[in-house]
Amino acid sequence: MNAKGKLIIIGGAVDKGNFTDEATLAKGVPNNLNFFETGILRRIINESAHHEESRIEVITTASVIPREVGPQYVKAFEYLRATNVGLLHIEKREQTRDPEVLDRIKNADVVMFTGGDQLRLTSILGGTKLHDIILDKFRHEDFIYAGTSAGAAAASNNMIYQGSSHEALLKGEVKITSGLxxxxxxxxxxxxxxxxxxxxxxxxxxxxxxxxxxxxxxxxGLLITSDCKMEAIGSGLVILVDGRNVMDTNLTQVEMGRPISINNLVVHVMSMYDTYDLKSHTMEIHNSQYHIPLTAPAEADDDVPQMKSEDLE
Incomplete structure (x- = not known):
């Protein structure tokens, strides 16, 4: 990833805390330690250029209910003491040329794209001046692109935008187009x-x-940095599918709608703090059962004579 910025992609349903006001918050703090200490929104703030003082713009373009979704993120960031947060409801391509909107993106340390429809997101923003500014900031500045659900799916060059889960391994059922x-x-x-x-x-x-x-x-989610390292963040699982060693498939031989066969597809499963190197394609499990701590006591070798107490006299 040839960029100075950081990419934070999230699978959706990001934890925004299960409280709605100050009174509920005070009662619910013990139940929200993950949100406050290790939650994804907390990590976004920690990784940003100015932490709690960073300018964060929440962009709701992908959502069909932007005025419901957007304020939830603003409130969640406020609970984490990040109060310099703005909302951008960009619903038409013409809005991407608005000088005020462009200035806000230029001054942002973080842009946070909400969930919704990734095709809606790319069709409105793709190829615009706003899109160019985001790409330029990501490549050359200490800047974070954060996206959840549709905002994450649209981050890559290739983007899945359609395909039912139960028919996904039938040829032609998965639709792919260009992302951001x-x-x-x-x-x-x-x-x-x-x-x-x-x-x-x-x-x-x-x-x-x-x-x-x-x-x-x-x-x-994944935090992806300029050195091409990916770190798993959040409470669940990240699945990686590596096809570089695929030995065989019938993909080009079967008709549309027929099942696909694949031989030797490699799958990795990551959880919080695990890392994956996109250059070397190697994974490191944070809490590996095979990692031997440096302070671990040496085990006795039955073949080596053991020292007895009388040998010390």
Whole structure:
């Protein structure tokens, strides 16, 4: 990823706290420690250029209920003491030329794209001056593109925009188009575990095995940095589908609507703090059962004579 900025992609249903006002918040703090300490929105703030003082713009373009969704994020960020947060309800392409809107994007440290319809998002923003500004800031500044659900799916160069879960491994059932192009050589699917979308990602990857499939569970995401390292964040699972070693498939031989066969597709499962290197295609499990702590006591070797107490006298 040839960029100075950071990418945070989330599978949807991000934890925004289960309180609605100050009184409920005071009572609910013990039940919301994950939200306050290790939640994804907390991580966005921590990774941003000015932390709680960072300018965050929440963009609701993908949503059909933007005036309901947007304020929820503003309130959640406020609970985390990030109060420099704005809302941009961009619903038409002509709004992307508004000088005030463009200035707000230029001055943002973080843009947060909400969920909804990723095709709506790319059809409104794609190829506009606003899109160009986001790409330029991402490549050259300490800037964060954060997206959940549709906002995550649209972040890559290739984007899944349609395909039912139960028919996903029938040829032609998964529809792919161009995304916003912040990251290459991956394709992202969201609500992954909860909606059983593994087949969608299998078909997307077998059609172009160079592309790494990323399946994001709900309230789960990846922090992707300029050194091409991906860290799992949030409470659930990230599924990676690596097709580089696929040995065989019937993809080009079967008719549309027929089942697809794939031989030797590799799958990885990540959870919080696990990392994956996009350059070396290696994964490191944070709490591996095979990792031997440096302070672990050496085990006695039965073949080596053991020192007895009388030897010390």
């Amino acid at each position: 192009g912040l990251i290459q050589s991956v394709i992202i699917d969201t609500h992954f575990v909860q909606r059983g979308r593994i087949g969608r990602l299998f078909q997307a990857v077998v059609g172009n095995p160079r592309v790494l499939g990323i399946g994001l569970g709900e309230d789960t």
